[in-house]
Amino acid sequence: FAAVGALEGASALATDKLVALSEQNIIDCSVPYGNHGCSGGDTYTAFKYVVDNGGIDTESSYPYKGKQSSCQYNSKNAGATATGVVKIASGSESDLMSAVASGGPVAVAVDASVNSFMFYQSGVFDSSTCSNTKLNHAMLVTGYGSVNGK
Structure with a gap:
């Protein structure tokens, strides 16, 4: 999706x-x-x-x-149609921001297995328990910014 x-x-x-x-x-x-x-x-x-x-x-x-x-x-x-696929560097927030700004929505993979993600409700998700290698859920990044300094 x-x-x-x-x-x-x-x-x-x-x-x-x-x-x-x-x-x-x-x-x-x-x-x-x-x-x-x-x-x-x-x-x-x-x-x-x-x-x-x-x-x-x-x-x-x-x-x-x-x-x-x-x-x-x-x-x-x-x-x-699509003429190609571009991969951005895993874990690079600056590359992700650049891709969203220049090309629009970007499909990303995240670790959705931790409780903090399962019960996430709003705001900027920030958890030290998430893995950047155990990727098991795709999401769409449509923009970026900061909330309360995050």
Whole structure:
């Protein structure tokens, strides 16, 4: 879902038109790239699928079902394309800020297994118990700033 959100954002910035893209397309069709349908996957491989495939269908043409099915991609219904994927340095806040400022929303991976994350409610999340190597949840970064000096 984070990969699709990043693609939607990048496409909207490039075309001045927000098109809802199909998460189901990624769920069903990126399995050969190493993703696991509804059991999760990696944002990089989702992006790689879209680049190699020549696009991603719109949400209206390939709606979300909540379960994995066979791949039904139809290039006639593509709502966006991508020409490449850029990885930013892991753990680099300055690289992340630069990527968001120059390219729009960025899909990131976080450690969502700690209690402090599971019960997070608002504000800047700051926890010394999070791992920067045990990454198990994708999120979309849409902006940055500071709150109370954080």
